[in-house]
Amino acid sequence: xxxxxxxxxxxxxxxxxxxxxxxxxxxxxxxxxxxxxxxxxxxxxxxxxxxxxxxxxxxxxxxxxxxxxxxxxxxxxxxxxxxxxxxxxxxxxxxxxxxxxxxxxxxxxxxxxxxxxxxxxxxxxxxxxxxxxxxxxxxxxxxxxxxxxxxxxxxxxxxxxxxxxxxxxxx
Amino acid sequence: xxxxxxxxxxxxxxxxxxxxxxxxxxxxxxxxxxxxxxxxxxxxxxxxxxxxxxxxxxxxxxxxxxxxxxxxxxxxxxxxxxxxxxxxxxxxxxxxxxxxxxxxxxxxxxxxxxxxxxxxxxxxxxxxxxxxxxxxxxxxxxxxxxxxxxxxxxxxxxxxxxxxxxxxxxxxxxxxxxxxxxxxxxxxxxxxxxxxxxxxxxxxxxxxxxxxxxxxxxxxxxxxxxxxxxxxxxxxxxxxxxxxxxxxxxxxxxxxxxxxxxxxxxxxxxxxxxxxxxxxxxxxxxxxxxxxxxxxxxxxxxxxxxxxxxxxxxxxxxxxxxxxxxxxxxxxxxxxxxxxxxxxxxxxxxxxxxxxxxxxxxxxxxxxxxxxxxxxxxxxxxxxxxxxxxxxxxxxxxxxxxxxxxxxxxxxxxxxxxxxxxxxxxxxxxxxxxxxxxxxxxxxxxxx
Numbered sequence: 001x002x003x004x005x006x007x008x009x010x011x012x013x014x015x016x017x018x019x020x021x022x023x024x025x026x027x028x029x030x031x032x033x034x035x036x037x038x039x040x041x042x043x044x045x046x047x048x049x050x051x052x053x054x055x056x057x058x059x060x061x062x063x064x065x066x067x068x069x070x071x072x073x074x075x076x077x078x079x080x081x082x083x084x085x086x087x088x089x090x091x092x093x094x095x096x097x098x099x100x101x102x103x104x105x106x107x108x109x110x111x112x113x114x115x116x117x118x119x120x121x122x123x124x125x126x127x128x129x130x131x132x133x134x135x136x137x138x139x140x141x142x143x144x145x146x147x148x149x150x151x152x153x154x155x156x157x158x159x160x161x162x163x164x165x166x167x168x169x170x171x
Numbered sequence: 172x173x174x175x176x177x178x179x180x181x182x183x184x185x186x187x188x189x190x191x192x193x194x195x196x197x198x199x200x201x202x203x204x205x206x207x208x209x210x211x212x213x214x215x216x217x218x219x220x221x222x223x224x225x226x227x228x229x230x231x232x233x234x235x236x237x238x239x240x241x242x243x244x245x246x247x248x249x250x251x252x253x254x255x256x257x258x259x260x261x262x263x264x265x266x267x268x269x270x271x272x273x274x275x276x277x278x279x280x281x282x283x284x285x286x287x288x289x290x291x292x293x294x295x296x297x298x299x300x301x302x303x304x305x306x307x308x309x310x311x312x313x314x315x316x317x318x319x320x321x322x323x324x325x326x327x328x329x330x331x332x333x334x335x336x337x338x339x340x341x342x343x344x345x346x347x348x349x350x351x352x353x354x355x356x357x358x359x360x361x362x363x364x365x366x367x368x369x370x371x372x373x374x375x376x377x378x379x380x381x382x383x384x385x386x387x388x389x390x391x392x393x394x395x396x397x398x399x400x401x402x403x404x405x406x407x408x409x410x411x412x413x414x415x416x417x418x419x420x421x422x423x424x425x426x427x428x429x430x431x432x433x434x435x436x437x438x439x440x441x442x443x444x445x446x447x448x449x450x451x452x453x454x455x456x457x458x459x460x461x462x463x464x465x466x467x468x469x470x471x472x473x474x475x476x477x478x479x480x481x482x483x484x485x486x487x488x489x490x491x492x493x494x495x496x497x498x499x500x501x502x503x504x505x506x507x508x509x510x511x512x513x514x515x516x517x518x519x520x521x522x523x524x525x526x527x528x529x530x531x532x533x534x535x536x537x538x539x540x541x542x543x544x545x546x547x548x549x550x551x552x553x554x555x556x557x558x559x560x561x562x563x564x565x566x567x568x569x570x571x572x573x574x575x576x577x578x579x580x581x582x583x584x585x586x587x588x589x590x591x592x593x594x595x596x597x598x599x600x601x602x603x604x605x606x607x608x609x610x611x612x613x614x615x616x617x618x619x
Binding site: 049051054077080081082087088146148 | 187193196198
C-alpha cells in the first residue's frame with residue numbers, strides 16, 4: 001500500500017493517486033493529515049530540506065506495511081545541492097517529491113498542466129521506485145533514469161524498463 | 172555490483188553527510204561518511220575508496236590538510252573539496268595539493284553528478300592503466316642475457332646504466348653476438364618500456380624503401396600508396412626505434428636521419444604536415460663504422476650522433492667461459508618449448524662445444540643446440556645430436572683458411588668423438604684402415 005501526504009500542494013492529487021494505483025497495482029490512499037513544513041524552511045535559501053522532511057515522516061508515522069510519498073509544491077533542497085526534484089530512502093518507507101521545479105512557469109514558459117502532471121507522475125514513480133530498492137537505471141527511457149534537469153524528465157518515460165520492473169515485481 | 176564506485180563523504184555537519192549519502196546511494200555508489208579527519212583517515216586505512224568529498228572547514232584538521240594525509244594513504248584517491256565560500260587561493264591550494272576538483276556549496280545537481288561520474292571514470296582508467304601495465308610487465312618476455320664472464324658482466328652494468336637515460340646508444344658486435352637482445356634489454360628496462368620498440372632492419376631495405384618505412388607516406392604519395400601510412404619513427408612515439416645494421420644505410424637516408432635526430436620532426440612522404448615524435452634511438456652494426464667514416468661511406472656527423480653511448484659486444488670465442496652456461500640455458504629453453512625432458516649435455520659433448528670457434532657466435536650455438544634437442548634423445552644432448560658439419564662448417568665459415576693438416580686433424584678427432592674413441596668404427600666412417608687412423612692419432616697427438 002502507498003500513502004500520499006500533501007504538503008502545500010495545489011495540484012491534482014486524486015489524479016496522481018489513480019495513476020500510481022494503476023502503475024503499482026496496489027492500493028494508494030491520500031492521507032487527510034496535515035503536515036507542518038515550517039521547521040524545515042531554510043530562510044537564507046527560502047527552500048525546504050527534503051532530508052529533514054523525510055526524517056520527520058519516518059519518525060512520526062506509525063509502523064505499517066506501506067510506503068509514504070509526500071507530494072509538495074515547495075522548493076526542496078539538500079545542503080550541498082541547489083535544489084532537488086525529490087528524495088527517497090533506498091529500501092526505506094518514505095519519499096518526497098516536489099512539483100515546484102517541474103512547472104513550466106518556473107522557467108518562464110507558458111503554463112502546461114498536462115506536462116506538469118506527467119512530470120510529477122514520473123518523479124513520484126521514480127522516488128517510490130527507490131523505496132522499493134531500485135537504484136538509478138542507465139536505460140534512457142526507464143523512469144528510474146536519474147534526472148538532474150527537467151528536460152531529462154521529459155525525455156524518459158513514466159515506465160520501468162524490464163529489468164527494473166522485474167526487481168519491483170519480484171519483491 | 173562488481174565495479175561499484177565507493178565514496179567517502181567527510182563533513183562535520185550531519186545534515187550534509189546524511190543528505191549527500193542518501194543522494195548518492197540511489198546512484199549505485201557505495202557511500203560511507205565521516206564526521207572528521209580522524210574518522211576519515213581510519214576509514215581509508217580500513218577500506219578502499221575511489222572518491223572522497225571533503226568539506227574544507229572542519230574543526231581540528233581542515234580539508235586541505237586532510238587531503239594531504241589521505242593522499243599519503245592512497246595516492247590514487249580522487250579528492251573533491253567542498254567549500255561554502257570559494258576563493259581563488261583555496262581553489263589553487265586544493266588543486267596544487269592534488270585535488271581532483273573543488274565545488275562551491277550549494278552546487279547544481281547536474282554539475283555534481285557529472286563531476287562524480289568523471290572522477291569515477293578517471294579512477295577507473297587509472298586502475299585499468301595500472302593493471303594493464305602489470306599485464307604488459309608479465310607479458311614482456313625479454314630474453315635473459317646469459318653470461319657470467321667479466322665481459323658480459325660489464326655489458327650488463329652498461330645496459331642497466333644506460334637504460335635509465337634517454338641517451339642514444341650504438342651497439343657494435345659481430346653477427347650473432349646478441350645486439351638486438353641488448354637493445355631490447357635497454358628498452359624494456361627504461362621508462363619508455365610501455366611504449367613500442369620499433370625495429371627497422373636497414374640491411375634489408377633500399378634507400379627509397381627506408382625513407383617510406385621511416386617517415387611513412389600520405390595517400391597518393393607514390394603509385395600504390397592508397398592510404399596514409401604512419402612511418403616507423405611515428406610509431407615509435409614515446410618508445411624507441413632500433414636501427415639494425417645501421418651501417419648499411421645509403422647516403423640519402425643518412426642525411427635524412429641526421430636531420431630527424433636533430434629535430435625529431437619530419438614530414439610523411441608526399442605530405443606537408445610536420446610530424447613530431449619523441450623517440451629514443453638505439454642502433455646496431457656489425458661493421459667497423461669508424462673505417463666506413465674514414466672511407467667516406469658513412470657520414471661522420473651521423474656517426475657521432477648515433478655513437479653517443481657505445482656498447483661493444485664480445486664474440487663468443489672471446490667469452491668461451493660462458494659456453495656451458497649458454498648451452499645449458501638453450502637446452503632448458505628448447506626442452507620446455509618442445510616438451511622434451513632434456514636435463515643437460517653429455518660432458519664430452521660439452522668439452523667439444525667449448526672448443527669450437529663458433530664464428531656465428533651465440534646464434535650459431537643456439538641453432539646447434541636447438542637442432543640437437545629436435546633430433547636427440549633425452550635426457551642428455553650428445554655429440555651425435557649436434558649438426559654433423561659444425562666442425563667443418565666452422566672452419567670453412569671462419570675468416571682464416573686452415574692448413575690442410577689442421578683440417579685433417581680436426582676431421583679425425585671429430586670421427587673419433589662421434590664413435591666415442593672406437594678406432595675401428597672411426598676407420599670405417601673415414602673409409603681408411605685402422606692402421607691409418609692409429610698413425611694419424613700419433614702424428615697429431617690426439618688423446619685416443
